[in-house]
Amino acid sequence: ELHLVESGGGLVQPGGSLRLSCAASGFTFSTFWMSWVRQAPGKGLEWVANIRQDGSDKYYVGSVKGRFTISRDNAKNSLYLQMNSLRAEDTAVYYCARVAYGSDIHTDVWGQGTTVTVSS
Amino acid sequence: QPVLTQSSSASASLGSSVKLTCTLSSGHSTHIIAWHQQQPGKAPRYLMKFERSGSYNKGSGVPDRFSGSRYGADRYLTISNLQSEDEADYYCETWDSNTQVFGGGTKLTVL
Numbered sequence: 001e002l003h004l005v006e007s008g009g010g011l012v013q014p015g016g017s018l019r020l021s022c023a024a025s026g027f028t029f030s031t032f033w034m035s036w037v038r039q040a041p042g043k044g045l046e047w048v049a050n051i052r053q054d055g056s057d058k059y060y061v062g063s064v065k066g067r068f069t070i071s072r073d074n075a076k077n078s079l080y081l082q083m084n085s086l087r088a089e090d091t092a093v094y095y096c097a098r099v100a101y102g103s104d105i106h107t108d109v110w111g112q113g114t115t116v117t118v119s120s
Numbered sequence: 121q122p123v124l125t126q127s128s129s130a131s132a133s134l135g136s137s138v139k140l141t142c143t144l145s146s147g148h149s150t151h152i153i154a155w156h157q158q159q160p161g162k163a164p165r166y167l168m169k170f171e172r173s174g175s176y177n178k179g180s181g182v183p184d185r186f187s188g189s190r191y192g193a194d195r196y197l198t199i200s201n202l203q204s205e206d207e208a209d210y211y212c213e214t215w216d217s218n219t220q221v222f223g224g225g226t227k228l229t230v231l
Contacts, residue, residue, distance in 0.1 A: 035220060037164075037220070037222075044209075044211065044222060044223075044224050044225040045156075045158075045164065045211050045213075045222040045225070046222065047219065047220035047221065047222065050218065050219075050220065057218070059218045059219055061219075095163060095164065100169075103152075103172060104152045104169055104170075104171050104172065104177075105152065105215045106152060106153075106154035106166075106169045106213060106215070107154060107156070107166060107213060107220070108154075108166045108169075108179060109166065110156075110163045110164045110165065110166065111163065112163045113163050
């Protein structure tokens, strides 16, 4: 069975850092693009970043460029999101997601999410 | 970059049918879209994607009550024989130049 399990969320002060992890199982992790999507309290889904299978290409939403870094370790079937210079507006549930990349690219598997709260 | 427009809310009675709409912005009417369901307090769940051929392909375990259709720039998610567990937020998603775009979501209330 396909599983994505996020961890690493928590309470952090503005300007602080946090590293999220996502452990994948049930599929060949190294053959899929992966992404991070977040959801602020009471709001909709917002794409944050994604990464190619081998980690050679990475893309970010404008509001996190220069502050967040997406990475992966295919040997450990794991996806990461390093978040620096955190702001109150980064407060959200962060979801790890698998991307079916091809002619019909779309998200097809979601994790359960991890909550990040940025507050003093 | 494409914009996906969804109505903020919809409602329908238990046992009836409802059709949710996701509209692609001008110049992006042939983009692939996917539908996701998010029940209250839960993570999103993938429902289906529209293929370039115009047909749709559902995710594993998605009930037959869920179906898709399209007309021009509009992509529809139809839920038949509404159940209480269908009360949820529904999001459409598309991709462009390796970036991901979500619609604002439709909150479906089952009366």
